[in-house]
Amino acid sequence: MTKAQRPLGFPEYLHILQVPTPFPVGPVNLYLAEGDPPTLIDVGPRYAPAREVLEAALAAKGLRLADIGCFVLTHAHSDHYGQAGELAAASGAAVLTHPANFALMADYEVERERRLAFYRTLMGEAGTPQEEVLLVDRVRRQMGVFAVPVRPTGALKDGDTIRLGDEDWQVLHTPGHAGGLICLYQPQRHLLLSSDHLLRDISSNPIVEPPEQEGENRPRRLADYIDQLQRVAALPVAWAFPGHGPPIDDVPGLVARRLEFHRRRGEEILQTLESGPKTPYEISRMLFPRLDPVNRFLAISEVIGHLDILEAEGRVSSALEDGVRLWRRT
Ligand SMILES: [Zn+2]
Structure with missing residues (x-):
C-alpha cells in the first residue's frame, strides 16, 4: 500500500495485500494482521498467480504460510475464499467464517449442485x-475450479469480537452481496473492513441466492443489502477498507449515492x-x-x-x- 492510501489511524499491525484474480473485478484485497497468531482476512481464489503473490507478500513481512494461525473468510465467493482449503491444509490454521457460509465452503460439490x-x-x-x-x-x-472445499473450524457471528494485533474488532453480519458476508469493525479507531459490502468504485450486486434450507423462502437479498447499507452508514466510520479497490473515507456519502441509485x-x-x-x-x-x-x-x-x-x-x-x-x- 502506498503512503497516500495509508490513512492516519491505520494500525501498524495491519497490512493490505493485493492478489490477482482471474475475474473481471480485478485483484482482491486481503488483510494481514500481525500478532499472535498472525491472521489473514480472506485468502484469494484458487489460482496459481494468487498463491505466488500471496506467498511473496508474506515473505516480505518475514512470514511463511505455515506461520498464519487463523484465516477469516468474509464470504463464500471464490475470489475471497477459493484457496482457503489448500492454505489451511498447508498451515493447519483455524478457519473462521459466518455459519451461513459453512455449507458451501465445506460441502462444496453438493451445495454447488443445489x-x-x-x-x-x-x-x-x-x-x-x-x-x-x-x-x-x-x-x-x-468457475468451479477457482475454489476447493474448506472446513471452517469456528463461527464468527454478528456481535462476536475477534482479536487482531492487540485490539478487538467487532463482527458485523451484513447479508446482501452474499448471505454470509461479514465486515469487521474497530470501534476505537472507527475502521471498517468492509469486504464486498461496500466498494468505492463498484456498486456491489446483491445476487439472488437460494434459501439456506430446502423448503424455506428465498431470501430477499437486495432488501437485506439496503438494510445493511443503512446500518453501516450509521456507524462512525472514518475509513472503510474494502475487498476490492481503494479505501473509502466518506461512508455515509457513498451509501447515500448507492441508495439513490437503487x-x-x-x-x-x-x-x-x-x-x-x-x-x-x-x-x-x-x-x-x-x-x-x-x-x-x-x-x-x-x-x-x-x-x-x-x-x-x-x-x-x-x-x-x-x-x-x-x-x-x-
Ligand atoms: Zn469480491
Missing part, C-alpha cells in the same frame, strides 16, 4: 430462453410494467437491450431484487403462468 439447480429453475421462471439458462449454467460450472432503478423497473405484465427477463431486456448471457443473469438477478422490494411495498404482484412468472403493477 445452487446450480436453483438458478436453472429461477432463470426459467424469469422467462429466460433455455439456451441462455444452459449457457450460464456451463459458465458457473467452469431507488431510481426500482422506479425504472416499475415504469417498464406500465405497458403491461412482463417477466424479469423482458424487464431486463428493456433496461439493458444487449448483454452477454452472464451479464444477462446479473441483470435479471438485479430486476428480481427490485421486484421483491416493490412487492413488499404492495406496488407489484406476480403470478406463475405456464411455468413463467409474470409481474404486473397493482
